[in-house]
Amino acid sequence: MQAITKVLSGSITTEIPQRTIKPLIFCKVEPESAQEVVESLSNQFMQDNGRIFNTEEMTNLVVSVNQSFLTILSGPPGTGKTTTATRLAKALHLGGSSDEQNFLHIPVGRGWVSSRDLLGFYNSLKNVYQESRTGLYNFLSRPASINDEALKLILLDEANLSSIEHYWSDFLGLCDVEHFNRPIETGIPHPEKRIITVNENTRFIATINNDSTTERLSPRLIDRAPIINLSNHINSFSNSTDKIFDGAITAKNLRALFYKEGAQLNKSDEITLNNIINILRENNGTLGQPVLISRRKENAIANYCEVAGEMIGSDVAMDFAIQQQILPHIEGYGTNFRNRLLKLAEVLNKSYPRSAAELDRIIASGNEFTGSYSYF
Secondary structure, rough: OHHHHHHHHHHOOOOOOEEEOOOEEOOOOOOOOHHHHHHHHHHHHHHHOOOOOHHHHHHHHHHHHHOOOEEEEEEEOOOOHHHHHHHHHOOOOOOOOOOOOOOEEEEEEHHHHHOOHHOOEEEEOOEEEEOOOOOOOHHHOOOOOOHHHEEEEEEEHHHOOOOOHHHHHHHHHHHEEEEEEEEEEOOOOOOOHHHEOOOEEEEEEEEEOOOOOOOOOOHHHHOOOOOEOOOOOOOOOOOOOOOOOOEOEEEHHHHHHHHOOOOOHHHHHHHHHHHHHHHHHOOOOOOOOOOOOOHHHHHHHHHHHHHHHHHHHHHHHEEEEEEHHHHHEEEEOOOHHHHHHHHHHHHHHHOOHHHHHHHHHHHOOOOOOOOOOOOO
């Protein structure tokens, strides 16, 4: 009766115990170029007997993760999606899955419907915030420490077992640079605990499979994240240096190396991108329904190509950008829509082999009975 009385009166308060945070060890000498970072990570990936990433693939991965709040790794089982995220965290010296450092591995559950499944919720009856078993609330709200100077990497494993747009809704708006500082409301009535401010160094990586047991990604989510298909793998590698960093790199330095404010495409890439966008959005009945590409995507492609293009060449960078920023938007039906895709293929076949191969897969896997064509 005493316990029941305390619950009913709201006098029970439960503090979530703060876990002991292990301090990160930082590099004695910070890298001076983006190329130096890519080469070091490539060499570390070579040493752990996992999936080998060539220089182009590693550049694409590192640039995407540093520039995007959410990066999605797609592909069938066995392509190394989960291990790629965990290996990247280890190579960046952010900690492992069981460490209380700057990497958090979250296995997504089937049936998650809201942020309470990912973060938790405030129980007004008990006057306590009931944290989700994921540990994300504790990870984001832990006391300030030296670890805040490095990236915070969060893996959403099998992310589309439930609708990402639903359970990740609190974070969806943070994908836009202009809205990144928007706080997350917890519902706790105490002013000092009412909101969670996501550190600007926080990044999410989501792994997805595409089959009948998973949820489709919404257009709003696709518009805000690059989708890296790990099934398109070229097994080649050029080892240009033996240097491996002896600690974590500060997020401030990574941002300076991998993000360019106000980036713009060169004239050739700009013409190519405009041509692709015009083909997809052309309002022509003989080409089926149009595919719209937002200004947000154009800005993301410009930023990506300016940084990645300096390391792997402008054509290769644009190829990656088209493959993971443009093609995931493809969704249409009918013979006329197939004509639109064939028209796009004529452009991609000239200089962009990765994107051309991805588009060929979409066309070849189209359902002839229903006439449906989709990236997923």
